[in-house]
Amino acid sequence: GQQLNQSPQSMFIQEGEDVSMNCTSSSIFNTWLWYKQEPGEGPVLLIALYKAGELTSNGRLTAQFGITRKDSFLNISASIPSDVGIYFCAGQLGGGSQGNLIFGKGTKLSVKP
């Protein structure tokens, strides 16, 4: 089946540092989504991307839909302690049908004050 390769698996950074994570696939995706999951909660949508090359920001978060439609990245600038959590990428295959989202395995982010 289709798979998303998300990296890095985990990151341990100092408060104030910038963060970058990405997802790649051998399949072409119609939509890329980025979610954040905090302990004891479900994933929460951060950013949605719909077109190849699209660059979208949400506060300190910026995500891009790769030109090839097979990858996406998420950047977090000037990290703060509340950025801690697991970040998931998710992609939806093309074809116009709803289908379902395929999730990456997540990037666990730890921020040291």
Add this chain to the structure above:
Amino acid sequence: DAGVIQSPRHEVTEMGQEVTLRCKPISGHDYLFWYRQTMMRGLELLIYFNNNVPIDDSGMPEDRFSAKMPNASFSTLKIQPSEPRDSAVYFCASSLSFQRYRANYGYTFGSGTRLTVV
């Protein structure tokens, strides 16, 4: 909007017992999804419904798992009999139709049910 509501939040049961997880999706959402999350396998789609009709249940592990959506505001995931390897966090999510509401697309997840089978 109260979001996607799941119950119970935690469930501890003995092997062989029946377990029923419940979900109330966001009103007006066309799609409902059941996911299972474990450390080893991440988020796995079990089954999803469109307008209360099951569309794809290929992710359901085996016949011990069943899901129903009797109406637009309620769904259940049942495991009978339960086994220790079923221990995981089970999430329900709902969404609008991608084609109709593209600008607002994206699954909304509930807080999950943490299931422990001993």
